[in-house]
Every structure is written in C-alpha cells, then in structure tokens.
Amino acid sequence: MAAKKPFLNFLKNLDTAAEILQLSEAEKEALATPEAIHETEIEFSRDSGETETVTAYRVQHNSARGPYKGGIRYHHEADLEEVKALASLMSFKCSVVNIPMGGGKGGIKINPKPLSETELESLSRVYFRWGTENGIFGVNKDVPAPDVYTTPQIMSWMLDEHEKILGHKSPGVITGKPLELGGSLGRNYSTAMGGFYVLQKHLAKLGKKPVDTTIAVQGFGNAGSYFAEIAHEAGYKIVAVSDSKGGICCDSDGYFEVKSLKEWKKQAGSFRGNFCEGDTCDIEKMKKSQVKVISNEELLKLDVDVLVLAALDGVVHDENADEISAKLILELANGPVTPEADEILEKKGIEVLPDILANAGGVTVSYFEWVQNRSGDVWEEDYVNAKLKKIMENAYSDLEKAREKFAFQPGSRQAGISWRQAAFIVAIDRIIAAMKLRGTLK
Numbered sequence: 001m002a003a004k005k006p007f008l009n010f011l012k013n014l015d016t017a018a019e020i021l022q023l024s025e026a027e028k029e030a031l032a033t034p035e036a037i038h039e040t041e042i043e044f045s046r047d048s049g050e051t052e053t054v055t056a057y058r059v060q061h062n063s064a065r066g067p068y069k070g071g072i073r074y075h076h077e078a079d080l081e082e083v084k085a086l087a088s089l090m091s092f093k094c095s096v097v098n099i100p101m102g103g104g105k106g107g108i109k110i111n112p113k114p115l116s117e118t119e120l121e122s123l124s125r126v127y128f129r130w131g132t133e134n135g136i137f138g139v140n141k142d143v144p145a146p147d148v149y150t151t152p153q154i155m156s157w158m159l160d161e162h163e164k165i166l167g168h169k170s171p172g173v174i175t176g177k178p179l180e181l182g183g184s185l186g187r188n189y190s191t192a193m194g195g196f197y198v199l200q201k202h203l204a205k206l207g208k209k210p211v212d213t214t215i216a217v218q219g220f221g222n223a224g225s226y227f228a229e230i231a232h233e234a235g236y237k238i239v240a241v242s243d244s245k246g247g248i249c250c251d252s253d254g255y256f257e258v259k260s261l262k263e264w265k266k267q268a269g270s271f272r273g274n275f276c277e278g279d280t281c282d283i284e285k286m287k288k289s290q291v292k293v294i295s296n297e298e299l300l301k302l303d304v305d306v307l308v309l310a311a312l313d314g315v316v317h318d319e320n321a322d323e324i325s326a327k328l329i330l331e332l333a334n335g336p337v338t339p340e341a342d343e344i345l346e347k348k349g350i351e352v353l354p355d356i357l358a359n360a361g362g363v364t365v366s367y368f369e370w371v372q373n374r375s376g377d378v379w380e381e382d383y384v385n386a387k388l389k390k391i392m393e394n395a396y397s398d399l400e401k402a403r404e405k406f407a408f409q410p411g412s413r414q415a416g417i418s419w420r421q422a423a424f425i426v427a428i429d430r431i432i433a434a435m436k437l438r439g440t441l442k
Helices: 006-021 025-032 080-096 117-133 152-166 190-206 222-233 258-268 283-289 296-300 339-348 361-375 381-405 419-438
Strands: 036-045 051-062 068-075 102-109 142-146 214-218 237-243 246-250 291-294 306-309 328-331 351-353
Touching (some): 025 419, 051 080, 051 117, 068 080, 068 361, 080 102, 080 361, 080 381, 102 142, 117 152, 142 152, 190 222, 190 306, 190 328, 190 361, 214 222, 214 296, 222 258, 283 291
Parallel strands (some): 068 142, 306 328
Antiparallel strands (some): 051 102
C-alpha cells in the first residue's frame, strides 16, 4: 500500500470538480490554499516534573461562509499534510450541509495513551493558551471540537483555559463539551445518526428494505458502534464488524445483536479477543456463537449490501479496490477511499456516499451547540435529531440535483458524475459564491 497523502488526495478531488465546473485558476487556487497555517512547539508538564516539547498545529482553510470549525486530534502521526487536508475537507463539509461555518483543523503530534490525566490536562491547556493568546481561537473566529483521542473532558479544560485568559465566559468557543458546560444533546452519536439518515434516504430511493439489507462495519469506535446500534434498531442486518485487532462475521445467514457485540468488545477489549488468544482460536466457541474470525482486510471484501468505513483514512486504495464486493460504501471516517480507488469502484458500479456528506452529522450538531451557546437556549434531543435529519436529507437532495445537472452533458467528457464529485461541486459553488459576494474573489 502506498504512503498516505491526504492533502494531495483532496487536491485531486478538487481538480476533478474544478474541471467539471470550469473554474478559473484564481478560483481553484483560492480553494486549494488555506487562509492561515499555525505551527508551533509547545511544552507541557509531565508528572515527573520534567517538561516535554511537542509539535502543534492549527490550520484555518476558508472563512467565507462563517467562522472556522473543526476538531483537534492528538496522534503520534499527526502532521501538517494531514491537518491541511482535514481543514480543507471541513470547509467543504460545512458547505455541503449548508451551515454557516468554514473549515479548520488542529493537531498535536503525540501518542496520548501513555499520558496521565494531569499530563493530558497540562497538554490541553498549554495548546489552547497558545491558540487564545495568539488570536487563533474565538467564538466568532475559530471554534474547535473533539477529534481523534480528544474528549469532552479535554474540551472542558480548553474552554476553562480560554475563559481564564479572556476574563469572561465564552462557552461557544468550543463544541463537543459535556452537557454540564453547554454541550448539546445528541452530539455524542451525531456523526453516526447523520450517516444513517443519508443511507436511509439513499436505500429508500433504491426501494431497498432494512430487513433485506446486510451491513458490514469497519471500525467500532464512537461513530461505528453508534451506527451499528442505530441501524440494528431500524431493522438492518449487521453481519460483520471490526476494530483495530481484527473482526468477526456471521458464519451463517443470520446477523448480530448489537448488544452482544458491545458486550464482547467490552469483555475482551476486541472482537477477536473473545475467540482467539494469539493465533490460537476456540473453534467450539466460534461455532456456538456462529462467528467466523476475519481480518480487517477480509471484512472489506465481504459480499454485503453496504460497507460502512468508520475507521482510518486510505483503507480502500488502488491495490484492494478491485476486490471490494459491497454494492454501496458509506464513508463515516475521513478519507477512507482514495481517488485512485474511486475510479476503480466507479467502473465496478459501486457507489460511494462520501465523507463530506456522510459524516457531516457531527459538525452539524456541533453547529447546533454553538448556536445554543450563543443564544443561551437548550434544545431537546428530539428537536436536535429532527433538525439534523432535515439538514442531512436536504444535503442528499442537493447532491442528487447536481448529479442530474451534470449527467451526460453534450460535449462533456463526463458521462455523469459520482456522489463525491457532486458533493465537491455543491460545496465549491457555495464557497465561491460567498467569496465573490465579499469581494475577496473577483
């Protein structure tokens, strides 16, 4: 598998959409270039009394439609290439679901797992102090949220540090907070719920009933586990799941009870761990549970109706795309399908509901949290989900219209466009229009 290149993948998708829309070089350059890149070295305290220095980032891509919005991730592989890509995709994601925000992303290059709670707090406060004192973060400028290995508790420390520096309360500066500090009901499962609303609308259009639909979920973290639960309750058949250690699938025509999956994951720490120790597996236990142990790569090749990618970026690429057998892919993770894989899947007739639509439920409810914080209101959970459903379904319909508009145009090299191309086209149209209205783009 080739090295991951997330920002180059973004640029490839941008180039494709730009050609369809016949964008000028100035328009394309404006979308390809972040408005601000902040990079620094920060020091935080370890329990030993020593200090550790790590690299920290905040990239602000585009603010034509509103304040920058995007998560902060703690990961040992975080780098500027990744953060730039995710910031750019956030601009497009907000535009696709038509919420008045732009795109940003933050990251700290560190493995947070060995850190104690006090060390995590020190790291989080130092990072947000840097961003606040340098005018990077602000309720009307840049509104972060949780991402990989960051939590509502970490958001709480960051909020507290920000307000200490300002000298007054500003709960809307950060989202994904605990309810006690102004978080929104429904935020914890919003990415999964938004993806489910998109999938449900798409399958209904195809006349596909839940009871006749099999689903495999790669990645059983927050988004993947909530998605499995929501889909199961709606009558869809979850027939395979995986985590970082591997996966399991039904060794029959049946499907999993998601309650059992959660118990297995909790008991052994992984699905595979319930049935195997190292390379030795309990065959009788697997037979009794009607389970077959598989790898993450094998899960990708299963013949299912829907493959939900809720784990890492770049998992479907040019070397394995031809082996995908699912009829439809739903991207709950960021960038799980590479541009090269997109071309292969399209030739195979496999549709991909792209990340900047399918996982936009998270940023949408984060926007709801920001609105509630600014107005001092608190919305009921049913109200949040109803508003989310309407926004996700409207976004899907907007993509449908774009696909109809660019289908088989006379003289065009495009014989129709993919869902990803439609998403980029819708996003680009809105961002460019906002920049021209502001006069920042002629």
